[in-house]
Amino acid sequence: MCGIVGYVGAKEAAPFLIRGLQQLEYRGYDSAGIATLKPSEPIKIAKVAGRVSQLSQIVERQTVSGTIGIGHTRWATHGPATTENAHPHIGGSGLVTIVHNGVIENYESLKAGLLAKDYQFRSQTDTEVVAHLIADRLRDLTSSGSGEITVQHCIDAVQSTIAQLRGTYGLLVMFRDFTDLLIAARCGSPLVIGVSKSEQFIASDTSPLVGHTDRIIYLADHQVAVIRPESIQVLHRDQGRIRPNIQALSSETQDSGLDGFAHFMLKEIYEQPQSIRNALRGRLDKDNATAHFGGLNLTTQQLRSIQRIILTGCGTSWHSALVGEYLLEELARIPIEVEYASELRYRNPPTDHNTLVFGITQSGETADTLAALREMKRKGHHALAICNVIGSSIAQEADGGIYLHAGPEIGVASTKAFTSQLTVLTMLALYFGRLRHLSFEAGLRIIERLEELPELVERALECHSQVKQIAQQFADASTFLYLGRHYNFPTALEGALKLKEISYIHAEGYPAAEMKHGPIALVDQHTPSVVIVPQGPVYDKVLSNLQEVKARGGPVIAIVDHFDPQVDRLADKVIQIPECDDFLQPVVASVPLQLLAYEIALLRGCDVDKPRNLAKSVTVE
Numbered sequence: 001m002c003g004i005v006g007y008v009g010a011k012e013a014a015p016f017l018i019r020g021l022q023q024l025e026y027r028g029y030d031s032a033g034i035a036t037l038k039p040s041e042p043i044k045i046a047k048v049a050g051r052v053s054q055l056s057q058i059v060e061r062q063t064v065s066g067t068i069g070i071g072h073t074r075w076a077t078h079g080p081a082t083t084e085n086a087h088p089h090i091g092g093s094g095l096v097t098i099v100h101n102g103v104i105e106n107y108e109s110l111k112a113g114l115l116a117k118d119y120q121f122r123s124q125t126d127t128e129v130v131a132h133l134i135a136d137r138l139r140d141l142t143s144s145g146s147g148e149i150t151v152q153h154c155i156d157a158v159q160s161t162i163a164q165l166r167g168t169y170g171l172l173v174m175f176r177d178f179t180d181l182l183i184a185a186r187c188g189s190p191l192v193i194g195v196s197k198s199e200q201f202i203a204s205d206t207s208p209l210v211g212h213t214d215r216i217i218y219l220a221d222h223q224v225a226v227i228r229p230e231s232i233q234v235l236h237r238d239q240g241r242i243r244p245n246i247q248a249l250s251s252e253t254q255d256s257g258l259d260g261f262a263h264f265m266l267k268e269i270y271e272q273p274q275s276i277r278n279a280l281r282g283r284l285d286k287d288n289a290t291a292h293f294g295g296l297n298l299t300t301q302q303l304r305s306i307q308r309i310i311l312t313g314c315g316t317s318w319h320s321a322l323v324g325e326y327l328l329e330e331l332a333r334i335p336i337e338v339e340y341a342s343e344l345r346y347r348n349p350p351t352d353h354n355t356l357v358f359g360i361t362q363s364g365e366t367a368d369t370l371a372a373l374r375e376m377k378r379k380g381h382h383a384l385a386i387c388n389v390i391g392s393s394i395a396q397e398a399d400g401g402i403y404l405h406a407g408p409e410i411g412v413a414s415t416k417a418f419t420s421q422l423t424v425l426t427m428l429a430l431y432f433g434r435l436r437h438l439s440f441e442a443g444l445r446i447i448e449r450l451e452e453l454p455e456l457v458e459r460a461l462e463c464h465s466q467v468k469q470i471a472q473q474f475a476d477a478s479t480f481l482y483l484g485r486h487y488n489f490p491t492a493l494e495g496a497l498k499l500k501e502i503s504y505i506h507a508e509g510y511p512a513a514e515m516k517h518g519p520i521a522l523v524d525q526h527t528p529s530v531v532i533v534p535q536g537p538v539y540d541k542v543l544s545n546l547q548e549v550k551a552r553g554g555p556v557i558a559i560v561d562h563f564d565p566q567v568d569r570l571a572d573k574v575i576q577i578p579e580c581d582d583f584l585q586p587v588v589a590s591v592p593l594q595l596l597a598y599e600i601a602l603l604r605g606c607d608v609d610k611p612r613n614l615a616k617s618v619t620v621e
């Protein structure tokens with residue numbers, strides 16, 4: 001949540017800052033701002049309660065110039081989205097200027113101390129407290145000498161300030177007296193430095209760095225970086241100065257833009273055949289009828305002795321975990337527990353040493369998932385990640401894992417990452433199954449089905465124009481129900497989440513049989529139910545549930561995989577997806593549900609890629 005950018009070098013900083021914020025806007029888009037500095041001139045700040053495009057217009061009108069600068073795009077935590085609360089924030093009447101991601105939990109007590117010293121606050125943010133604290137420390141450090149501020153004073157002021165902070169932060173600090181110095185500090189909120197010869201770039205993820213450098217440093221927790229045009233010094237809280245680990249910037253982080261699509265979400269829905277191919281690539285082994293993963297970092301013997309797996313994540317990634325539960329129990333016969341990461345981090349489940357933990361996450365930055373994995377690691381469990389973003393915090397902290405290779409997912413509503421997660425989980429179930437009881441023939445059959453999956457998804461996309469028409473009929477509804485059973489219970493949950501997050505229509509997903517235990521009271525002629533009813537072991541059961549809805553006058557949109565005259569007669573609309581084995585149905589059936597949410601959101605005039613109140617990666621608790 002929230003995006004940070006920074007530049008120090010010889011060029012004008014503002015163009016990089018604005019472009020970088022545009023690329024980071026998916027992380028938060030309540031408000032935005034930049035600050036730049038020129039020798040012997042006061043700091044220049046432009047801020048707006050709105051989008052980066054509005055900020056860019058302001059920056060064009062006012063001259064916000066200088067060869068050093070910092071910028072921020074915000075997802076509000078402390079105080080509403082106003083210009084005053086937008087970052088950057090100034091400390092000590094302009095001595096320091098900062099941008100901050102994360103949450104300072106003890107900001108109120110720190111603020112009380114500053115108020116007692118007559119510091120004035122312009123905003124309601126926790127960030128302004130940090131800005132004043134650094135300035136205050138800087139004043140203390142220089143008050144006894146000539147009054148001249150040195151680089152070492154700046155470093156000391158930042159270090160002693162962060163020692164007082166409780167919570168999470170990614171901080172970038174600019175000092176009035178230095179046009180060639182930025183200081184970055186990290187604890188729980190990512191920062192990456194793009195390394196170059198005579199200029200340095202900073203961002204909260206790699207996307208703004210692409211095209212500027214191919215060498216990066218991921219700052220780790222409790223590290224402070226002293227960034228100057230021609231040097232970067234990294235200091236660790238406990239170890240002092242350390243050698244920075246310079247890595248290559250992965251080409252996977254490069255995003256090719258909208259490619260002619262109206263929105264990133266639509267582009268990402270259409271990318272699914274390819275993203276699934278990428279997830280499968282090099283991992284299927286027909287000779288042994290199994291799958292291979294390079295990074296689990298456990299021996300076959302250790303993997304064979306696993307007696308329980310915990311799958312954890314948030315939102316869509318939690319829905320993937322639910323599908324994973326069905327897959328791993330069915331194909332590998334391993335007891336599975338699925339947990340919201342936000343609950344797991346505070347639970348104390350009894351576990352034994354043969355319990356393996358998988359954190360599932362697109363961004364690799366979700367605070368709750370990271371905390372849950374850390375907690376499981378503390379208890380001695382091997383904690384692995386199923387993650388999309390290379391080099392993300394979770395990818396770095398996990399004991400190993402599997403990358404999705406889905407490419408950048410920019411739309412806030414997760415689509416291709418979800419289907420890639422399901423693809424990886426199917427391969428994982430195959431792998432664990434083959435380590436145990438699953439026969440060669442059964443393994444081979446799963447591989448053959450997986451190989452067909454990209455084409456099935458391609459064919460599922462053909463329903464788009466029909467879904468568009470259906471959307472017109474139902475776009476005014478105020479509540480939707482999504483019903484499915486077995487593998488398609490999580491599919492229903494995911495369909496409902498897609499609709500509510502981008503169209504703001506209330507939607508609930510249920511296991512279809514649960515309807516009669518309460519939710520069926522919601523059914524009337526204004527409440528459409530999307531019923532996922534493909535062939536499989538529970539087909540007849542779901543059909544009965546569909547009839548129960550119809551009997552109460554509820555409109556039904558049925559997702560089927562073959563022509564059934566009975567469904568055709570009962571349902572108001574029928575969307576046919578390609579037939580496939582039940583364990584792959586959540587992938588294929590998700591396509592029309594994603595498109596339905598997209599088309600309804602468009603008709604309601606919603607901002608599909610940047611829905612209100614949301615952000616792409618949720619780096620606060």
Ligand code: AGP
Nearest residue numbers: 315316317361362363366413414
């Ligand atoms: C999905 O559409 C959501 N935007 C959200 O639920 C998301 O899946 C969740 O925040 C978890 O994110 P992660 O996969 O990056 O950890």
